[in-house]
Amino acid sequence: MYWEPSLEGMKRADLEALQVQRLRSVVSRCLQSPFYRERLAERGLTADAITSIADLQRLPFTTKEDLRTHYPYGLLTVPPRELVRLHCSSGTTGNPTVIFHNAHDLASWANLVARSLFAAGVRDTDVFQNICGYGLFTGGLGFQYGAERLGALTIPAGAGNTRRQIKLMQDFGTTAVHAIPSYLGRLREVFTEMGLDPKRDTCLRILVIGAEPHSEETRRRIEAMFGVKAFNSYGLSEMNGPGVAFECEHQAGLHLWEDAFIPEIVDPDTLEPVPVGQRGELVLTTLDRQAMPILRYRTRDLTRFLPVDCPCGRTHRLIDRITGRSDDMFIIKGCNVFPIQVERVLMRFAELGQDYLIVLDSLDGNDEMHLEVELRPEGFNDDFNALEKLRRRIATAVRDEVLVTPQVKLLEPGKLPKSEGKAVRVRDQRQQH
Numbered sequence: 001m002y003w004e005p006s007l008e009g010m011k012r013a014d015l016e017a018l019q020v021q022r023l024r025s026v027v028s029r030c031l032q033s034p035f036y037r038e039r040l041a042e043r044g045l046t047a048d049a050i051t052s053i054a055d056l057q058r059l060p061f062t063t064k065e066d067l068r069t070h071y072p073y074g075l076l077t078v079p080p081r082e083l084v085r086l087h088c089s090s091g092t093t094g095n096p097t098v099i100f101h102n103a104h105d106l107a108s109w110a111n112l113v114a115r116s117l118f119a120a121g122v123r124d125t126d127v128f129q130n131i132c133g134y135g136l137f138t139g140g141l142g143f144q145y146g147a148e149r150l151g152a153l154t155i156p157a158g159a160g161n162t163r164r165q166i167k168l169m170q171d172f173g174t175t176a177v178h179a180i181p182s183y184l185g186r187l188r189e190v191f192t193e194m195g196l197d198p199k200r201d202t203c204l205r206i207l208v209i210g211a212e213p214h215s216e217e218t219r220r221r222i223e224a225m226f227g228v229k230a231f232n233s234y235g236l237s238e239m240n241g242p243g244v245a246f247e248c249e250h251q252a253g254l255h256l257w258e259d260a261f262i263p264e265i266v267d268p269d270t271l272e273p274v275p276v277g278q279r280g281e282l283v284l285t286t287l288d289r290q291a292m293p294i295l296r297y298r299t300r301d302l303t304r305f306l307p308v309d310c311p312c313g314r315t316h317r318l319i320d321r322i323t324g325r326s327d328d329m330f331i332i333k334g335c336n337v338f339p340i341q342v343e344r345v346l347m348r349f350a351e352l353g354q355d356y357l358i359v360l361d362s363l364d365g366n367d368e369m370h371l372e373v374e375l376r377p378e379g380f381n382d383d384f385n386a387l388e389k390l391r392r393r394i395a396t397a398v399r400d401e402v403l404v405t406p407q408v409k410l411l412e413p414g415k416l417p418k419s420e421g422k423a424v425r426v427r428d429q430r431q432q433h
């Protein structure tokens, strides 16, 4: 069962033909924006240059820096009076970027989110509670419009105020929730504080999680905490927001909606495509956006194409979960480390909660990695020997994975700073000392 059978189950050859046709009109639209007019003219390109999907490679890349340099209007391809909404990225890695939408863009985006939710099993009979920041962040209105388009009763719950979230879930019989994975540990804790169990005391049947990197181990934990499946949702403001790639009921990878975006995976250094199955940087071209189309956007997100067909029959290619951004990687004592590698190790310890913070510091010119982790309420006791042993086991397990031995600090449950939005996993204090 698909939301849009004619598009989701399209034969690959037809899908490619549609991409070429759409890409041609995207290129002719781009010629309306000062930024792309110049970039395309340098290469002597017009829409006629696009006759097959391979011609995509002749088009210029676009970076976050380009969007910042040409902020705010440099990439617009329609007259400003046609615009109806703008969104900004969260600014996780620097100044935010702005994206403008016209009415067509919003309708097409809502449709992609509806399609994504449907693929994960959400239906018009569901009560969908959207637990994330509204406002400029795309997860709020993006899921709101998408779930409404699907026909679900949609609760714009917003972020935070956890007790109220639980009350809403109970009062309105919430069956599906979207939230950031790092928030769900907190939500589960408050259920316990209130003497409630989400498995027994709610009607929840589906979780949708995304907006920040999380490991498979974290997903399994979240599923165990709530007793339902949690589906991975991937998107970024520059490509609308949610609704770019989504897991279907098989959880075999995320279907990237190829009628709306052309994906490439490239080596971040050479910018050459990597072989299928190999990890690289995801590059995306919008195919159905009018106000602000973007060519070959370098997402800096790392993933790979999964060389398998999904049992659901959807033909849109599967990508693997995002393991982080190329700029999340830090170097310590000569080793390259991604936070998610540390997370995967930590999630194997049943004694630990979901939150963690990696602090990088330097003492007398020597780099040090500190790891702050919270114990779960059940694991919290004053048996010093047992805690010391646990600390050592964690340090060894992390060293085996990333080759650097961290100083592990065990904290009481709830002691790590909590953010309402995306979790901050690394604090690098090396410059300050």
Ligand code: ADP
Residues within 6 Å of the ligand: 088, 089, 090, 091, 092, 093, 137, 138, 209, 210, 211, 212, 213, 214, 232, 233, 234, 235, 236, 237, 238, 299, 301, 321, 322, 323, 324, 325
């Ligand atoms: P910012 O780039 O400032 O965080 P956005 O709100 O647009 O602003 O966030 C998009 C980014 O969030 C993506 O580029 C990606 O790094 C991350 N992200 C979104 N969804 C996922 C997901 N399911 N898994 C991992 N990372 C994700």
Ligand code: ZN
Residues within 6 Å of the ligand: 248, 249, 250, 255, 310, 311, 312, 313, 314
């Ligand atoms: Zn599928």
